[in-house]
Amino acid sequence: MEMTPTAHNGANKGEIAKTVLMPGDPLRAKYIAETYLENPVKVTSVRNMLGFTGTYKGKELSVMGGGMGMPSMGIYSYELYHFYDVDQIIRIGSAGALQDHVKLMDVVIAMGACTDSNYAYQYGLPGTFAPTADYELLVKAVKAAEKQGTKVVVGNVLSSDIFYHHDSGVNDKWRSMGVLAVEMETAALYMNAAAAGKKALCLLTISDLIYGEEKLSALERQLGFGKMMEIALEL
Incomplete structure (x- = not known):
């Protein structure tokens, strides 16, 4: 009997934990599972978007890739919240620094997520929605x-x-408003969490400097985002 709830995820119901760590890169998900989880089991590999479930310090935990961009994050996080009964998703990704005091390999916690996306259009809101993290997780x-x-x-x-x-001047405008860094997924994750009444947090490691050469x-x-991964694992 077919038990897979969606066309994008090969896991059966019950095979994904209530908490999911979600890097963009599926190979980073594989690395996290093999490095940090006890007895990790691959539960999905549809479109090579790898997902694993194991335990960390005795608690069940899943890690799964989320892909690049808000359409990809929108699909995977929506399905985890709505079809797999996931309670919280912690995105662990990379970002480009927009501010001079944010350095290479710094960990940024996204309290809020500005966006140039039209993702919020679907909710029919009479104004602009401000996607924010779950305060408790933050x-x-x-x-x-x-x-x-x-x-x-933060x-x-x-x-x-x-x-x-x-x-070519678009980054200057966001930088002038104090925005710390730029990435491509957090706003969609935070909106999906808000609409589902679930929890979300995004941790980012600075991988490049928009106003520098590094x-x-x-x-x-x-492979090199160990500090961020270890913070996420404690949540």
């Missing part, structure tokens, strides 16, 4: 970072639909 993340001895920067990020922007390689992005 406080826990800050405390976990302090215990770990890792400095974190504030607003930008979730953009556009990686190669036609307007940046991480693809392999460093895949």
